[in-house]
Amino acid sequence: MSWLKTVLPTRALHWVGAGVVFAVAGIFGAILFVWSGVYNIAAIDPHVPAVNWLITVAKVNSIDRHSNDVPARPPLDQPAQVQRGAVQFDMECGACHGTPAAPQTGLLRNMRPRPPKLSEVVDRHTSKELFWIVKHGIKYTGMPGWPAPERDDEVWSMVTFLEQIQDMKPDAYRQLANTDPERPPAGAPDGLQTCARCHGYDGHGKGKGAYPILSIQEKEYLSRSLQAYADDHRHSGTMGPIASGLSDKQMDRLATWYANQPSDDLPDDTSPASELVMRGKKIAEKGLPDQDVEACISCHVRAKGRRFDIVFPNLEGQYANYIADQLLAWKTRGRGRTREGQLMKPMSDISHNLSNQEIRAVAAYFATAK
Ligand code: HEC
Ligand code: HEC
Ligand code: HEC
Structure with missing residues (x-):
């Protein structure tokens, strides 16, 4: 410390000393406060304003800073992306955020932070910010990251859907997200109704090009793909969580169903002579x-x-x-x-x-x- 005496007058040295004592006392006080359990973490009580401010500033600035590094949007087909985003949103995000056709459940009223109704907040974010939030999730909030972080294209599909959610009418949403799938045909294996929301019962896929046609494949390829999604050898934030909920027997039956569907009336895609x-x-x-x-x-x-x-x-x-x-x-x-x-x-x-x-x-x- 002797070098300090050479650069600072004695009076200033007293202030530095007092500052150090206060800082150390502050740190100990903070540790004691955290340790004591006095702070109320009950979700049903709001945060005190200072804590609320602290969390909000940290969150907003963190999203702002990290989303600068998001790479440019890839050239993907827009209607197919919106279609893909819609069903997945309905299956996985709607339970927390509500949807254009269904309000949030009362259970969420006392969740803190409460998941916002996205149609009211998406326009506060740039596309890159939405991408960053959907891909990475937000710590200590319950907002999950994308199940397959390797698949930026899937995250972009969700972002493209979110960007349309504000003006989406309930009926248009119901149709896009296929919220009321038809009843399964006779002899359908267990679980097929879920698959049909995206792939249809015939395996030809809903919406042009949003989902692969399954009926053109052999059973062996379909079942080994389901296994690969479940083991995360093949990465997909859409199919991964779905496949990991299936037993080997279910995979086998569903693959058999789709491989046996006819493929003679496949939808036309591009013009053959171009x-x-x-x-x-x-x-x-x-x-x-x-x-x-x-x-x-x-x-x-x-x-x-x-x-x-x-x-x-x-x-x-x-x-x-x-x-x-x-x-x-x-x-x-x-x-x-x-x-x-x-x-x-x-x-x-x-x-x-x-x-x-x-x-x-x-x-x-x-x-x-x-
Ligand atoms: C378990 C509940 C839960 C699920 C499931 C969930 N979220 Fe969230 N999400 C939250 C919460 C809570 C927040 C608010 C975080 C905050 O305010 O700090 C949030 C925030 C967001 C935000 C930022 C909104 C804002 O405040 O500006 C977006 C965008 C978002 N979620 C999209 C999604 C998408 C897309 C999905 C589905 C892939 C999803 N969320 C699934 C709970 C959830
Ligand atoms: C939310 C929509 C959705 C649902 C529900 C869904 N899938 Fe998929 N499925 C997709 C998408 C999107 C892909 C393409 C994923 C990729 O990029 O790897 C896919 C891919 C597949 C593939 C690989 C096809 C190929 O050519 O490689 C199989 C097999 C498959 N799904 C079977 C099923 C079965 C069986 C179910 C029901 C248990 C199901 N899917 C439910 C959207 C869905
Ligand atoms: C050396 C053999 C080989 C050659 C050559 C090859 N592929 Fe493949 N391809 C594969 C294998 C194996 C798979 C299955 C990957 C897996 O196990 O998921 C595949 C899968 C694919 C898929 C995914 C299909 C689906 O339903 O998900 C596409 C698309 C594809 N190949 C396109 C092409 C194109 C286009 C070419 C030519 C430019 C090509 N492949 C050349 C071996 C090959």
């Missing part, structure tokens, strides 16, 4: 040797197919949007794959060597190749 489709056909059949991309059909044999003892997903007749979204998710290494798929050259390497335009082309080709 230049884009012709370009895609060449990539699918010949690959791009200069870019180290093999022909897709060297593995994805025509229609439902098996090669090298493993079943490959069929791409013919699949929605172009879905094919493109999967390839784009692999480009950022976020999609993952089934255990059996891990025996093959990774699709992430193949996707990496394709430009976004080439991805659109090959996706458009397979959508028309029924």
